[in-house]
Amino acid sequence: MAATQGLARRSEGRAPILRIFRTTSFRFTFFFVLLFTLAVGVLGAFVYRASFGAASGQTDQQINAELTALADLFAENGPGMLTRVIRQRTVWRDDSIYMLIGAPSGAVLAGNLTALPPEALTAEGGFFDFSYERPLLDAAGREAGVVSRPARGKVLRFRATPDAEQSFLVVVARDVASREFLRERLAGLFQRILAATIVLGIVVGVLFSRSLLARVETVNKTARAIRAGDFSRRIPRSGANDELDHLSENLNSMLDQIERLMTGMRDVSDNIAHDLRSPLTRIRNRLTDAAKAGPDERDNALQATLEDTDRMLATFNALLSIARIRSGEGAGAMAPIDIVAVAEEMTELYEPAAQDAGFSLTLSSKPTPLVKGSRELVSQALANFLDNALKYAVGGTRIEVCAEPDGAKGAVLSVSDDGEGVAPEDRERVLERFVRLEESRSTPGSGLGLSLVAAIARAHGAALELKDGLERPDGGVGLCILLRFSAAD
Amino acid sequence: MRILLIEDDAEAAAYAAKGLREAGHVVEHALDGEAGINMAGAGDYDAYIIDRMLPKADGLSVLARRRDGGDETPALFLSALGEVDDRVSGLKAGGDDYLVKPYALQELLARVEALGRRRSAPAAGVTTRYQVADLELDLLSRTVRRASQKIDLQPREFRLLEYLMRHAGQVVTRTMLLENVWEYHFDPQTNVIDVHISRLRSKIDKDFDKPLLKTVRGAGYSISEDD
Numbered sequence: 001m002a003a004t005q006g007l008a009r010r011s012e013g014r015a016p017i018l019r020i021f022r023t024t025s026f027r028f029t030f031f032f033v034l035l036f037t038l039a040v041g042v043l044g045a046f047v048y049r050a051s052f053g054a055a056s057g058q059t060d061q062q063i064n065a066e067l068t069a070l071a072d073l074f075a076e077n078g079p080g081m082l083t084r085v086i087r088q089r090t091v092w093r094d095d096s097i098y099m100l101i102g103a104p105s106g107a108v109l110a111g112n113l114t115a116l117p118p119e120a121l122t123a124e125g126g127f128f129d130f131s132y133e134r135p136l137l138d139a140a141g142r143e144a145g146v147v148s149r150p151a152r153g154k155v156l157r158f159r160a161t162p163d164a165e166q167s168f169l170v171v172v173a174r175d176v177a178s179r180e181f182l183r184e185r186l187a188g189l190f191q192r193i194l195a196a197t198i199v200l201g202i203v204v205g206v207l208f209s210r211s212l213l214a215r216v217e218t219v220n221k222t223a224r225a226i227r228a229g230d231f232s233r234r235i236p237r238s239g240a241n242d243e244l245d246h247l248s249e250n251l252n253s254m255l256d257q258i259e260r261l262m263t264g265m266r267d268v269s270d271n272i273a274h275d276l277r278s279p280l281t282r283i284r285n286r287l288t289d290a291a292k293a294g295p296d297e298r299d300n301a302l303q304a305t306l307e308d309t310d311r312m313l314a315t316f317n318a319l320l321s322i323a324r325i326r327s328g329e330g331a332g333a334m335a336p337i338d339i340v341a342v343a344e345e346m347t348e349l350y351e352p353a354a355q356d357a358g359f360s361l362t363l364s365s366k367p368t369p370l371v372k373g374s375r376e377l378v379s380q381a382l383a384n385f386l387d388n389a390l391k392y393a394v395g396g397t398r399i400e401v402c403a404e405p406d407g408a409k410g411a412v413l414s415v416s417d418d419g420e421g422v423a424p425e426d427r428e429r430v431l432e433r434f435v436r437l438e439e440s441r442s443t444p445g446s447g448l449g450l451s452l453v454a455a456i457a458r459a460h461g462a463a464l465e466l467k468d469g470l471e472r473p474d475g476g477v478g479l480c481i482l483l484r485f486s487a488a489d
Numbered sequence: 490m491r492i493l494l495i496e497d498d499a500e501a502a503a504y505a506a507k508g509l510r511e512a513g514h515v516v517e518h519a520l521d522g523e524a525g526i527n528m529a530g531a532g533d534y535d536a537y538i539i540d541r542m543l544p545k546a547d548g549l550s551v552l553a554r555r556r557d558g559g560d561e562t563p564a565l566f567l568s569a570l571g572e573v574d575d576r577v578s579g580l581k582a583g584g585d586d587y588l589v590k591p592y593a594l595q596e597l598l599a600r601v602e603a604l605g606r607r608r609s610a611p612a613a614g615v616t617t618r619y620q621v622a623d624l625e626l627d628l629l630s631r632t633v634r635r636a637s638q639k640i641d642l643q644p645r646e647f648r649l650l651e652y653l654m655r656h657a658g659q660v661v662t663r664t665m666l667l668e669n670v671w672e673y674h675f676d677p678q679t680n681v682i683d684v685h686i687s688r689l690r691s692k693i694d695k696d697f698d699k700p701l702l703k704t705v706r707g708a709g710y711s712i713s714e715d716d
Contacts, residue, residue: 306707313591314676321675348645349671352684380675387678449678 025212029205036197044190052183056152059174060127063154066096066172074158079109079168082158086110086170095175097132097151102168113171120155120171127154134175149177215244219251231259264326275315279308318452325377325455334460336370337378339411339485343403346382350390354399357390359417365403368411371485373460378413378483381456384449385415385481393419396478398470406484414482416469421479427466457483490514490535490605495525495551496567497543501590505538508594509601522546529555534562536604538597541568541579549582556583563604567592576674595708599660619654622714624693624701626654635693645670646689653702653712662709686710 074082079102086098090112099111117130131148138144153173159166218236225233234255235248283305290301347363354361382401389399396419406412422430457464462483469478492514496502499520506516517532519525522543529537529551537555541548552564565586566579576587586600619626623636626647633640633650642650649670653661663682667673686702694700702712 303707310593310707313593314678316591317589317676345671349673349677349681349685350679352688353679353681356684357679376674379673383673383675383677383679390679 023209023213025209026205029201029208033198033201033205036201037194040190040194040197044194048183048186051186052179055179056176059152059176060154063127063152063172063174067154067156067170070170070172071156071158074168079158082168082170083110097153097171097173097175099171100168101170109168111171113173116169116171117153120153120169123155125154125156127152129176130173132173149175150180151175151177212244219248226255231255231262261327265323275319276312279312283308318449321380322452322455325452325459334372334374337373337375338370339368339378339403339413340365342375342378342382343401343413346379346386347401350383350386354386354390359390359393359397359399361386361399361401363401363403365401366405368403368405369409371411371460373462373485377456377459381453381483382413382415384453387449388481389415389417389419389479393417393478395419396470396472400470409486411485412482413485414480416478416480418470418472418478421469421477422466431464431466453483461486490601491533492516492536492538492601493519493525493529493532493534494538495519495522495528495543495548496538496540497521498540505594505597508598512598512602514601520544522548522551525551526554529560529562530558536601537562537564538601539564539566539584541566541575549578552584553582565597565600565604595660596662596664599662599665599709602659603656603661603665616655619651619657621654621657621701621712622699623697624654624712626650633693635697640692642689642692646685646692649685649689650693650712653710656712658711658713660705660708660711665709 070082070085073085083100086100087110089096090098090110097112099113099116100109101107101116102109113132117128117132119128119130122128129150129152131150133146133148135143136145136147151173153171155169155171158168158170215238222233222235234252237245237248239245286301286305290298293301343363343365347361351361386399386401389396393399396417398418400416402412402414402416404412454464456462460483462485465482465484467480467482469480471477492509494502494506494509494516496505496518497520502518502520506518509516517528517534519528523545525537525539525543526546537552539548539552543551546554548566548568552566555562555564563585564583565588566584567588567590568575568579569590579587585604588597588600617628619628625634627633628651631647633642633647649666652666652670664676666682666686667676686704690700690702694702699714701714702710705711
């Protein structure tokens with residue numbers, strides 16, 4: 001445990017730039033850059049092939065056609081005619097390049113190439129690329145030097161007859177300088193586009209992952225603050241309403257839930273302290289006195305102590321029940337139950353005690369749909385309502401238990417009295433105490449009953465409400481406390 | 490009664506054993522589940538008191554193994570857990586009663602004695618009549634008579650009296666009454682049981698010289714002939 005924590009901390013503390021390389025967003029961006037680069041490359045290759053591949057094919061065709069024509073000319077009219085035609089065609093104005101070398105002398109008979117390109121010797125019968133020197137003309141048309149230009153050509157050996165010893169070497173070529181120039185421009189352009197794509201991708205990736213990292217870091221910061229003890233901290237939302245905001249919301253509501261549970265636990269332990277300290281103090285004082293007293297007082301003290309400890313045990317059990325109901329245990333026994341039956345049984349159980357306390361306890365019920373719940377827990381809630389009514393309906397004489405349908409599928413279980421009641425504006429606050437369990441409780445045990453009911457209501461998904469109870473003879477109204485159940489599924 | 494107490498908390502065990510011995514029982518103590526199983530196999534006991542959480546073999550499996558072997562000795566589970574679900578799983582494993590810690594010693598005594606009664610009257614289903622002094626309860630005709638005088642009881646009062654008479658001479662706690670007569674496993678804050686008892690008492694004792702339904706202070710109630 002400690003070891004893994006140490007590891008985690010170490011990776012957190014690594015240099016930020018290294019951390020960026022390890023983020024998902026960076027890897028994501030990296031692969032995107034790679035993909036874009038590849039796409040640009042494929043596009044470039046395609047454009048190149050489409051334009052220059054075709055042009056170069058055209059050049060080759062022209063050269064082939066010209067060579068065929070020259071070969072025919074040679075076959076029909078002999079070398080003299082060939083020499084003349086080539087001489088005629090040899091004008092620097094266009095891109096055509098020729099060379100005719102007589103055999104066996106090796107003399108250049110015609111053409112505008114000053115020397116046989118070395119590439120021609122190795123590529124006999126095929127195409128070859130070479131560079132040649134060409135006079136550079138100034139504005140007036142005079143020669144102002146030479147320039148080396150790229151060209152592409154083909155070389156063929158012409159023979160008068162298949163077995164003739166005398167053969168002529170013919171080179172037909174095209175100047176490809178303008179095309180090469182364009183090709184280089186295009187290649188350069190693509191290189192720059194490629195470079196720009198990569199640079200832009202990296203910049204965007206770094207910025208993107210840094211902003212993502214910054215937001216993840218706020219989550220981490222909050223988590224660290226909470227770990228350090230500040231449980232009120234929550235992850236701020238960026239307002240973009242994106243996945244990260246949803247994540248923050250979910251984490252926040254999870255934290256709220258945990259805080260609620262923790263508050264519940266703290267409440268329980270506070271209550272244990274509160275509810276058990278006073279009787280313990282009482283017992284201690286009583287025993288101290290009894291140690292100095294006579295046998296009769298001692299007996300009385302022991303008896304009273306016994307009763308006190310019984311009450312403490314009851315308190316303890318109630319606290320444990322609350323904790324268990326709150327934590328969702330005990331919900332396993334949920335089954336469709338009949339609220340009316342619960343109301344009947346509890347009325348029967350409480351009727352004698354109510355009569356003893358000067359109340360008439362009556363039941364009013366209508367057939368009610370079954371609700372999903374625990375008979376034990378709902379009975380316990382109802383018992384608490386009745387306990388409270390008997391304890392607090394001061395001046396009242398009637399208590400009514402009521403079970404009736406609520407809408408098509410729900411049910412309401414209520415206890416109404418004609419006691420002093422609670423003013424409507426105070427009811428919310430009273431319910432808060434039901435739910436929150438935080439105010440100090442002056443009557444021992446009572447607050448526990450209320451929080452037990454609240455826990456039971458929550459476990460059943462039932463609403464706990466206060467409203468006007470039964471009318472008093474003086475025109476006032478008592479209190480009605482009710483549980484509103486939704487339908488059993 | 491010979492009681493086997495299987496409990497790993499030595500102090501809690503000593504307290505329970507002392508209380509049970511003072512009430513006249515013979516108590517033997519096992520500190521863990523394995524020892525409990527062995528001792529239960531070796532000795533003849535009238536009741537087992539088994540803690541739910543034990544080292545080596547937990548309480549549920551200890552009893553389940555005894556029950557598999559045909560051991561019908563009544564058993565009471567002690568548990569720090571509580572609540573209905575745990576109670577149900579305890580009863581499913583073959584337990585006859587369930588007591589949540591912390592408990593009052595009186596509660597444990599009353600329940601153990603009720604278990605012992607169950608054993609000494611094994612054909613409980615056959616019993617159709619109970620009698621304590623001149624008070625008679627007939628399960629078949631659902632009538633109650635005292636000194637041959639018929640007494641009218643509400644159905645619940647009848648069940649209450651039936652339970653008390655089935656455990657005649659024993660202390661029955663309020664919690665036991667709530668669990669067995671009303672089938673609730675929580676304790677209301679109002680003294681509902683006391684009022685039911687006093688109503689019952691007014692019907693069966695009021696017009697007669699000798700009170701039979703007695704309050705045992707700090708423990709519960711008992712129905713018996715002697716004082």
